[in-house]
Amino acid sequence: MTGIRSLERPVAVAPVAEAAKGRVLSLRWVVRLLSLGLVAAVWQVLTTVDARIGVNFDRLPSPSEVVEEFAQQLATSVYYLDLAQSVIRIVTGFGLAALAGIGLGVLVARSQWAADLLLPPLEAVRPIPAIALVPIAILIFPGDEQGIVFITTAAAFFPIFVSTRHAVRALPTLWEDAVRTLGGKRRHVLWHVVLPGALPGIFGGLSVGMGVAWICVISAEMISGELGIGYRTWHAYTVVDYPAVLVGMASIGVLGWLTSAAVELLGRRLTRWLPRAEGSLRWASR
Numbered sequence: 001m002t003g004i005r006s007l008e009r010p011v012a013v014a015p016v017a018e019a020a021k022g023r024v025l026s027l028r029w030v031v032r033l034l035s036l037g038l039v040a041a042v043w044q045v046l047t048t049v050d051a052r053i054g055v056n057f058d059r060l061p062s063p064s065e066v067v068e069e070f071a072q073q074l075a076t077s078v079y080y081l082d083l084a085q086s087v088i089r090i091v092t093g094f095g096l097a098a099l100a101g102i103g104l105g106v107l108v109a110r111s112q113w114a115a116d117l118l119l120p121p122l123e124a125v126r127p128i129p130a131i132a133l134v135p136i137a138i139l140i141f142p143g144d145e146q147g148i149v150f151i152t153t154a155a156a157f158f159p160i161f162v163s164t165r166h167a168v169r170a171l172p173t174l175w176e177d178a179v180r181t182l183g184g185k186r187r188h189v190l191w192h193v194v195l196p197g198a199l200p201g202i203f204g205g206l207s208v209g210m211g212v213a214w215i216c217v218i219s220a221e222m223i224s225g226e227l228g229i230g231y232r233t234w235h236a237y238t239v240v241d242y243p244a245v246l247v248g249m250a251s252i253g254v255l256g257w258l259t260s261a262a263v264e265l266l267g268r269r270l271t272r273w274l275p276r277a278e279g280s281l282r283w284a285s286r
Helices: 002-048 063-074 077-110 112-125 130-140 144-169 173-181 186-224 229-238 242-270 278-284
Strands: none
Touching: 002 063, 063 077, 063 242, 077 112, 077 144, 077 186, 077 229, 077 242, 130 144, 130 186, 144 186, 173 186, 186 229, 186 242, 229 242
């Protein structure tokens, strides 16, 4: 009977532990929402009293003004058109960068000849900020749309390329040797060893690339765009419509967060087979 009771204890304790974990997670979300509310409240007070404490809040729109402007923009079709245009540019540019970055990263890491041929020009271009390519994009592309996508692709490409190359090079050679010993060919090594083993590093580069892509697509829209959140935000600034500027900034932040979260979620789904420590699981649930 004692042995049976000892075996039953973990089963009885497990639901309690799950419930406690759920309560902790709920409490953490409450704290996060309260922190956002506290920042909004402080912002409202500082703008209401026109505070000048090293930073001038007398010209900054209050949260209530921003919310009112946001509600007005939600009732217009232009706002949704700008959102759609920016998302299309991000999806197109980031998709091209992911294909090129992962493909070339694996190729350069696996082939010394490819590294000798491709790395010198790529490393020469990599330090150049993508937004500095705007004059080149204007010269070589017939329309603004192609130029903006080109800048977005260039911005996201290098983080993905570098992360993929380092992830592939860091794989233990023992894995490849084991597959070849069992009769596996190069394609088997690529699909069953290289790509699965490098996935964590690849998705790290994809996550960074998505953030950089948003920075550059907004900057490109401000310089040469005709539609998009970046263009609309800059236009609001030129006509001194500061609540609309902050609405644009908030929209950019939300879109950037959603797309980055989608990349990270996909990465966690595709790497569920990896062993994770308890601390890593807690961090991933954040």
